[in-house]
Amino acid sequence: MDALTDGMPHDATLLSTVLRDAPLPLWVIDEHGRVELANDAAVRFLGHRPGTDLRGGGSHDLLHRHRPDGTPYPKHECPIIHAKQPLAASEWFVTRAGDVRPVRWSTRPLAGTDSVLLSFAALGGSASRAHRAAPATRETRTETRARLLSEMQHAIASRMCDPMFSPATLATDNHLSVRSVQAIFAEAGTSPAAEIRRHRLEHARVLLARGESVQWACHASGYQDADSFARAYRQHFGYAPSRTRQP
CATH class of the missing domain: 1.10.10.60 (Homeodomain-like)
Known part of the structure; x- marks a missing residue:
């Protein structure tokens, strides 16, 4: 990802295409905590239909609006939304249907912007297996x-x-x-x-x-x-x- 953001010209169309088609769920959060970009892998991971445009939505609520036990997860306690430096951790995300999915995530501030790039993947196997285990x-x-x-x-x-x-x-x-x-x-x-x-x-x-x-x-x-x-x-x-x- 450094090569995309630092080592080549910032062709917006090319970058958008690469991010959209990448197999790894990728998510860009702006300085206000809103979704700036979510690729198809991220959209599918969270249970939305491919092609759904999540831009402008609150990143925290779209990723994990509640804890695994169903209790509220306050936005101010979320490390992702306040990431100002590279971070990595294991946590959980919540799908559109309300299913909890354990994930491993990492963040990286995007050079020259106030935005943060988030990447994540299912823990304990593929996303498809985690989806089948949702019930x-x-x-x-x-x-x-x-x-x-x-x-x-x-x-x-x-x-x-x-x-x-x-x-x-x-x-x-x-x-x-x-x-x-x-x-x-x-x-x-x-x-x-x-x-x-x-x-x-x-x-x-x-x-x-x-x-x-x-x-x-x-x-x-x-x-x-x-x-x-x-x-x-x-x-x-x-x-x-x-x-x-x-x-």
């Missing part, structure tokens, strides 16, 4: 969300006694946004805040049933304020925490 990938995304939910539930059970533990902490630890974490829990009919509260209150009830004081159960369950603890306990169980201590 299984859909199920994998569901399994991934179920796994994340299970892992976060385990984290809640392990860390509920920490008064600083919160849905934001849970999101940060799992490299997700709070909204993404809330969406995963919502699919199970709950929320991260509700699960943290439930675990804390059930732990407090066990302590109270053992004869521990209300004050001790409050602080040992991650609550810092006795009044807040008492209100939450009453709302959850229907009676005051002191009643649990009664024989």
Whole structure:
């Protein structure tokens, strides 16, 4: 590609033809993050009909508008869109149909311009094999969300006694946004805040049933304020925490 961009006259028609017909998916991103050129190999890789003109579209959304588990992938977190020097990494792209395809990509700034050349290829075999495996990938995304939910539930059970533990902490630890974490829990009919509260209150009830004081159960369950603890306990169980201590 250096020979095309640096070592020969920049005949726009010739360059456009070479890029269009190259077997390797090639993608040019302008300084605003829009697609400046996408060759047919790239268009087909992403599940569009050959000849589809993607110029002017948002590169990030066309390549990977969400993560493999279906949660949003913010544009500002994308290394490709902000590439100012040669980069290479393994990641995933999302086809027009929403199938996740693992890829190996590399970027190279185009000399004399503010544009970036992106090339990519499927990981683990040819693009055709990856395309045929797409239906299984859909199920994998569901399994991934179920796994994340299970892992976060385990984290809640392990860390509920920490008064600083919160849905934001849970999101940060799992490299997700709070909204993404809330969406995963919502699919199970709950929320991260509700699960943290439930675990804390059930732990407090066990302590109270053992004869521990209300004050001790409050602080040992991650609550810092006795009044807040008492209100939450009453709302959850229907009676005051002191009643649990009664024989």
